[in-house]
Structures are given as C-alpha cells and as structure tokens.
Amino acid sequence: MVEVLEKSRSSVLGKLASLEDKMLKGEFVDEPQARRAALLRAQKGEMDRLLEEIYAEMGEKVKDAGADVMQAAGKMTTATMNTTLGLTTTFTHLDRAAVNAWFEMSTVDGLLVNEWLKKLEQTAVDRIVSTGRQAMVEGLGTQATARLMRQKGVQGSVPGLEGLARTWLQSAAHYAKEKTVTDQFGDFITGWEYVATLDSRTCLICGPDDGKVYEKDEQKPTLPRHWRCRCTYIPKSPTYRELGVDMEELNDGTRPAVKHSERTVHHRDGSTSTAFSVESVEHVSGKTTYQQWMKRQLEEDPAFVKSVLGKTRFEMFRDGRLTLKAMSTHGRIKRLAELGA
Numbered sequence: 001m002v003e004v005l006e007k008s009r010s011s012v013l014g015k016l017a018s019l020e021d022k023m024l025k026g027e028f029v030d031e032p033q034a035r036r037a038a039l040l041r042a043q044k045g046e047m048d049r050l051l052e053e054i055y056a057e058m059g060e061k062v063k064d065a066g067a068d069v070m071q072a073a074g075k076m077t078t079a080t081m082n083t084t085l086g087l088t089t090t091f092t093h094l095d096r097a098a099v100n101a102w103f104e105m106s107t108v109d110g111l112l113v114n115e116w117l118k119k120l121e122q123t124a125v126d127r128i129v130s131t132g133r134q135a136m137v138e139g140l141g142t143q144a145t146a147r148l149m150r151q152k153g154v155q156g157s158v159p160g161l162e163g164l165a166r167t168w169l170q171s172a173a174h175y176a177k178e179k180t181v182t183d184q185f186g187d188f189i190t191g192w193e194y195v196a197t198l199d200s201r202t203c204l205i206c207g208p209d210d211g212k213v214y215e216k217d218e219q220k221p222t223l224p225r226h227w228r229c230r231c232t233y234i235p236k237s238p239t240y241r242e243l244g245v246d247m248e249e250l251n252d253g254t255r256p257a258v259k260h261s262e263r264t265v266h267h268r269d270g271s272t273s274t275a276f277s278v279e280s281v282e283h284v285s286g287k288t289t290y291q292q293w294m295k296r297q298l299e300e301d302p303a304f305v306k307s308v309l310g311k312t313r314f315e316m317f318r319d320g321r322l323t324l325k326a327m328s329t330h331g332r333i334k335r336l337a338e339l340g341a
C-alpha cells in the first residue's frame, strides 16, 4: 500500500504544478485572493480524482491480503481445533464468496472497509492540498516542494494506512476463524471466550470484557471492536464434568501481563507519535482477567493503574465507587461528567 502511495507522489506533484502554471500569473502570495482560492479549489478537485483511483487500488490490495489471511487463519483454526478435540477434520478452502462477504459486510466502528478508505482518502487530499499551499506561500522551489510533499503530504498518510491494514487483517482473521469453527466444529463447542490483552494499552471498552464467555448462539461484540483492537475470541469446548467425567480441567497455563512506558517522539517534519517500550512482563495464571489484574495492581502498583485510568477514574476505581465495566457505554468511554466525578 505504501508502495502504491509512493508511486503516486510524482503524479501528485506534476498535477499540482501544472495547475499552478495554468492559473497563476506571478507568485502565489502576490495573486489576488480570488485567484488563489480558485487555484486551491482546482487543486482539490484534481487531487480528489487522482486519489480516488489510488485508494481504489488500495482497496483491492486490502482484499487480496485479507483473502490470504483468511486462508491461513482457517487452516490454523482447523489444526488447533483438531488438536484440542482430537479430531481429524480437513480444512476446506474458504471460497471467494466468503472473502467477498467479509469484505463487503464487515464493519469496524460501524464503517465498512471502503468507508474507512474514503475517510483516509479525504484526509490525504486535504493534507496534500494544504502542503502544496504551504510550499507556494513559502515560495519553495521544485526540490524543496518535493521534499515537503514526501514528508507531509504523502508520508503523513502512512500511519493511517498502516492502522487500516492492521485492523482489517485482524478482521479477516476473526471472520475466517469464526466461520471455520461454526461450519466445521459447531457441534463441538459450547461458546466463545472474549480475550483482551493484559497490558497498559488495552482500552476501557475491551478490558472489562476480558474472560467473558458468550453462549454459542448469543450476540457478542464483533471484532475488531475498534481501530487497532487486538482482542480475540477462543472457542470453548465442554469441560470434562460437562462430558460426564469427574476430573479437574488441565491447568490452563499462564498468560503474559505487560507494562509499557511511553514517550512522545518528535519527528523532523514536526509531527509527533507515541513510542511504547516494554517495561516489565509478568506471567500470571491463565484464568486471570483484565479486571482482576487491574484490581491487584491497585495494591501492587497503584501508579500504574493511575497512568492507565487517569487520576479521577483511578480514585473512583480504588475507592470502589466505579467498576471498569461502568467506565464505558455502548462502545464509547464515558466522560468524567457522566461518571458523576
């Protein structure tokens, strides 16, 4: 996707420059307001057309990559389920219809993949036009304009596209996993367990649902639940007792609980991003949920809980006035005012 974007850079610059030649008499800053506005409008129109083509190509790339991920996830799910249940089911190839259904019907935060691409496309158009305007205002030459365009205009779209790829490939994997389990192992499972990540980056919408088990036919949140969501479901099979065997379940193992430190990185082009580095990793019992882990941190490392929740939510959680679950509603985090803080 980044390659597609890089390739577009010269056509972006060419189109912006040819409009400048056509519409300006002198320097941009010396032109009357009306002519400047007309040029920027024309540039926006031209960028709309150009980026529409480019982002349509991105859509195809997401779909192809999604199809690959779906095959791999389906195959892996079949292997895992076979091992868990002692079966020898063969993985049946996920056909084009399944890929199309995923691509055309899956949503993240209520938007289809094409709608997300449209959003990123509009942001990219705005960024490119405003970068072009900055170059004209500053009277930059061709080379300096090209550099600025790479740093701000084109490079600025990379984090968004990277997030899109990550989020939607997760979506493809979930889709394939659920479809494979339901189609081939539906009779062997009793439900799905929601698994969030035990770390400081897990959001207040996902964290409290960690460990929650949904019945097989019960409505459950569709994953990914939000942009860059890392949650997953694992299929639940009947316990020994449910099968009539009087025996304890095998040890569920451990799961890692990770603490990060974060710092703001200032880039040379003036933009900033957040860099996370792993501070500590602790292996806790596999049965520990996010809620239980955070509760324990209140005793062991209150400063950590405070850094995750913020001061007010931390105090309410510590004093037992607020549960993690009550911090969000319908997929959004409640404002402090709504919490009665």
Ligand SMILES: [Zn+2]
Residues within 6 Å of the ligand: 196, 203, 206, 225, 226, 229, 230, 231
């Ligand atoms: Zn999540």
